[in-house]
Amino acid sequence: MKSFSEIETTSKRASRAVGFSWGIAEEVGKSVRLLELFGFPGIKNLNQYYQNKKKENYENIKLINQTNRSNKKLYCPITLGVSFLDQIKKIESFEKCSFQGIAYPILLLPFLSRCSEIIGKKILFEFEQNKFLLNFNISISFNNFQKELPATANNIEIKFLENKDNFSDLDWKNLYKLSEDTFVEETDSLKKGAAGAGLTDND
Amino acid sequence: MKVELRDPNTIMTLSRLGSFHQSRLSFLRSFLYEFKDWEYKRDLFDLDEYGFGTAVYSFKKKNRVYSLVCFANKINDDERSDRVIATKWDAAFTLHDGVPLKGDIERLRNEVPKQEVGRLSYKELTLSRANKSVRIFDHVVESLSKGIQPNIDLLEKVGYLYRTTAVYGSGKFGLADRFRIKNREEINGPFRLEMMLVYLVRQFTFDQVNHVAKNKNPKFAVKLDPKICKNLGIGNSTGLGMAPFIVNHPTLLNNWILCRETALKKIREIKIVEDKDSNLFKDCVRNSVKNITSWNTESEYQLIKIKNLLKDVKKFINFVENEFDFKKDYPFNLIYLWLEKEACEECIEYIVSIMMEPYGEIVDPLIKKMSSDEEKYFNIPTDRTVEELRAILEKNYSNILSINFEKKENYTKFWFISKNKEEPRLADRFEEEGSNLEQPLAIARDIKELYKKILVTKNSLTMDKFLVENSHLRHVVRRAFIIEKFPYSEIQDNTISEKIVPIDMLRLKLSFFGALKFDPRSDKWLRICMFQGAPLPDELKHYDEQWVYNKH
Numbered sequence: 001m002k003s004f005s006e007i008e009t010t011s012k013r014a015s016r017a018v019g020f021s022w023g024i025a026e027e028v029g030k031s032v033r034l035l036e037l038f039g040f041p042g043i044k045n046l047n048q049y050y051q052n053k054k055k056e057n058y059e060n061i062k063l064i065n066q067t068n069r070s071n072k073k074l075y076c077p078i079t080l081g082v083s084f085l086d087q088i089k090k091i092e093s094f095e096k097c098s099f100q101g102i103a104y105p106i107l108l109l110p111f112l113s114r115c116s117e118i119i120g121k122k123i124l125f126e127f128e129q130n131k132f133l134l135n136f137n138i139s140i141s142f143n144n145f146q147k148e149l150p151a152t153a154n155n156i157e158i159k160f161l162e163n164k165d166n167f168s169d170l171d172w173k174n175l176y177k178l179s180e181d182t183f184v185e186e187t188d189s190l191k192k193g194a195a196g197a198g199l200t201d202n203d
Numbered sequence: 204m205k206v207e208l209r210d211p212n213t214i215m216t217l218s219r220l221g222s223f224h225q226s227r228l229s230f231l232r233s234f235l236y237e238f239k240d241w242e243y244k245r246d247l248f249d250l251d252e253y254g255f256g257t258a259v260y261s262f263k264k265k266n267r268v269y270s271l272v273c274f275a276n277k278i279n280d281d282e283r284s285d286r287v288i289a290t291k292w293d294a295a296f297t298l299h300d301g302v303p304l305k306g307d308i309e310r311l312r313n314e315v316p317k318q319e320v321g322r323l324s325y326k327e328l329t330l331s332r333a334n335k336s337v338r339i340f341d342h343v344v345e346s347l348s349k350g351i352q353p354n355i356d357l358l359e360k361v362g363y364l365y366r367t368t369a370v371y372g373s374g375k376f377g378l379a380d381r382f383r384i385k386n387r388e389e390i391n392g393p394f395r396l397e398m399m400l401v402y403l404v405r406q407f408t409f410d411q412v413n414h415v416a417k418n419k420n421p422k423f424a425v426k427l428d429p430k431i432c433k434n435l436g437i438g439n440s441t442g443l444g445m446a447p448f449i450v451n452h453p454t455l456l457n458n459w460i461l462c463r464e465t466a467l468k469k470i471r472e473i474k475i476v477e478d479k480d481s482n483l484f485k486d487c488v489r490n491s492v493k494n495i496t497s498w499n500t501e502s503e504y505q506l507i508k509i510k511n512l513l514k515d516v517k518k519f520i521n522f523v524e525n526e527f528d529f530k531k532d533y534p535f536n537l538i539y540l541w542l543e544k545e546a547c548e549e550c551i552e553y554i555v556s557i558m559m560e561p562y563g564e565i566v567d568p569l570i571k572k573m574s575s576d577e578e579k580y581f582n583i584p585t586d587r588t589v590e591e592l593r594a595i596l597e598k599n600y601s602n603i604l605s606i607n608f609e610k611k612e613n614y615t616k617f618w619f620i621s622k623n624k625e626e627p628r629l630a631d632r633f634e635e636e637g638s639n640l641e642q643p644l645a646i647a648r649d650i651k652e653l654y655k656k657i658l659v660t661k662n663s664l665t666m667d668k669f670l671v672e673n674s675h676l677r678h679v680v681r682r683a684f685i686i687e688k689f690p691y692s693e694i695q696d697n698t699i700s701e702k703i704v705p706i707d708m709l710r711l712k713l714s715f716f717g718a719l720k721f722d723p724r725s726d727k728w729l730r731i732c733m734f735q736g737a738p739l740p741d742e743l744k745h746y747d748e749q750w751v752y753n754k755h
Contacts, residue, residue: 001324001325001377002377003325003374003375003377003378003379003380004374004380004382005373005374005375005380005381006374006375006376006377013620020674021674021675021676021677021678022643022675022677022678023674023675023676023677023678023679023680023681024674024677026581026677026678026681027677030578030581062671063671083671085582085585086583086585086666086667086670086671087585087667088585089585089586090667114582118582
């Protein structure tokens with residue numbers, strides 16, 4: 001088994017070898033390490049992408065808008081990922097954004113995962129039938145682990161989810177009520193000695 | 204009185220970093236302190252009469268066990284090489300997490316002797332190999348087998364029976380990644396498991412030499428006197444492989460230096476020094492002279508440094524014993540100010556290390572702060588502006604910004620990774636091929652380029668936009684925002700100048716390891732000794748913490 005340190009170093013060096021700057025190569029190393037750590041095929045997709053990159057041209061996105069359509073060529077997932085990371089605080093205000101035509105979309109996943117941590121919001125990443133819920137760069141939920149991921153995605157949507165509870169008020173109330181069974185009723189004499197007791201609050 | 208931390212522009216120059224010495228903060232000393240209460244055991248010692256075979260040593264506490272698995276092999280004299288390109292060694296080692304099962308030992312027997320071309324697993328933590336100092340090893344075997352102890356003068360000149368040529372950890376060749384073990388309290392300090400490996404290897408070398416002597420002459424052989432063992436360490440040949448590490452781990456480098464600087468600051472701020480502490484300090488300085496006079500090297504460069512060090516340490520001893528009064532307020536501050544005025548860089552840092560000896564209560568808590576989680580500081584704050592970046596560069600890189608990179612002598616060298624051994628190398632860009640594949644280790648040059656660029660860029664531009672057009676500077680933009688929080692994270696010098704002495708970079712790291720007797724064999728590699736004078740495993744429970752200075 002390859003260690004994650006080997007995965008990061010090799011991905012970084014390979015990225016430099018295909019022409020990315022050292023700074024971008026460092027980002028790719030970290031991101032592929034993260035993909036593999038979460039159990040996604042990072043090395044496989046990066047390798048395939050770099051093999052294809054020699055033959056095909058991909059479009060480098062610079063500034064990300066709410067709707068992004070590539071000009072015939074597919075978007076490079078690396079430059080898109082790095083731009084996303086750099087511009088996330090502005091993109092976040094879109095609430096959602098969409099892209100048409102990304103090569104190896106799985107390679108975008110770790111960049112989005114890191115974005116989720118930066119903005120402190122969950123991100124929903126969808127393309128074709130695949131849905132990924134990115135949870136603050138701590139975990140990723142995926143709707144179909146058995147499925148082979150596509151080399152290209154035509155319609156991609158990224159949503160920034162507002163921080164809200166994942167459960168109903170009733171669920172919470174019932175559970176809280178149960179938790180109250182660990183509390184002890186205080187006597188009057190104990191109440192008198194508690195913090196702040198006996199002081200004038202207007203002093 | 205409040206003493207300021209020393210200026211990174213002074214401390215982080217290569218010549219100053221290359222003058223650092225071991226101290227209480229050094230990793231091999233903190234390793235011994237942490238593991239002194241652990242149960243040491245030799246679990247397996249299956250060597251043939253010539254000393255070839257397998258051995259296992261362990262440290263155990265509660266349910267945690269670390270086992271050193273050793274494979275000693277026969278090699279021909281013409282196969283023995285300390286160079287990283289070697290493919291065979293007298294012995295190969297790995298530190299296994301837990302108790303190795305029979306299947307593990309068989310697996311490791313196939314892989315560990317192959318070193319870089321073998322594959323380890325997440326169950327192994329560190330990997331190393333070592334070669335005998337044949338002259339010394341044979342002399343010791345010969346003497347012991349005749350029933351006599353070896354020639355101490357000869358042993359002192361070398362200082363070890365074996366020298367390692369690399370110690371690998373943190374995910375190399377399939378070894379466990381650091382994240383798997385980083386929360387273990389006992390290894391909450393850098394390179395602790397590498398230190399454990401070297402320490403246990405040292406014991407293996409003593410056991411092996413005794414074993415071979417005994418088999419050579421079972422009737423008359425004697426064991427190597429434990430006092431002699433104690434004064435032997437493990438040698439190490441270190442080349443450029445180590446140099447990029449300190450550039451590639453900026454926050455870690457900061458934490459090492461910051462802990463050293465914090466310790467010095469707190470010691471200088473002590474108003475009244477107790478007699479027991481000043482006496483311990485003076486004893487250590489006096490005793491340490493032995494370490495200087497027994498420091499052997501043929502390197503002209505190091506000989507001059509040693510000569511100056513010895514001269515200044517003697518001058519310092521004379522000052523402290525005849526002119527200085529420890530009853531004055533803030534005596535260590537006065538001593539430090541005297542050093543700045545009167546002593547060479549090598550001597551300043553030497554005495555700074557010794558100042559820490561009496562102050563375990565100041566120094567020891569800092570050890571836990573010497574690790575770092577580099578990942579936390581990796582993201583670039585892209586909402587910051589060009590104006591802010593310029594202020595950071597001007598504040599933190601003033602030495603570097605004054606270098607003229609138009610001059611050939613300031614960019615003569617380049618760092619690259621060798622194809623044959625995947626190891627870092629340094630070459631002259633005007634004489635050698637390959638500078639187009641240069642590694643990102645010319646931080647000074649790239650910072651200067653970044654600075655020139657931002658001088659002609661709109662102040663209010665934010666980093667996300669700046670990086671769109673300047674992707675080639677991304678790696679130094681990241682570093683600039685790191686140094687803003689971590690002032691000692693950067694070498695404040697030019698790592699590609701014609702005059703660079705790369706062993707200064709190695710020396711910095713090796714001093715934090717706790718190495719002694721730096722012996723440069725060229726400007727690109729050196730030999731050192733580790734654990735010389737250190738307690739033996741059966742002495743660990745009650746050992747003299749100042750063993751480095753109190754060798755016999």
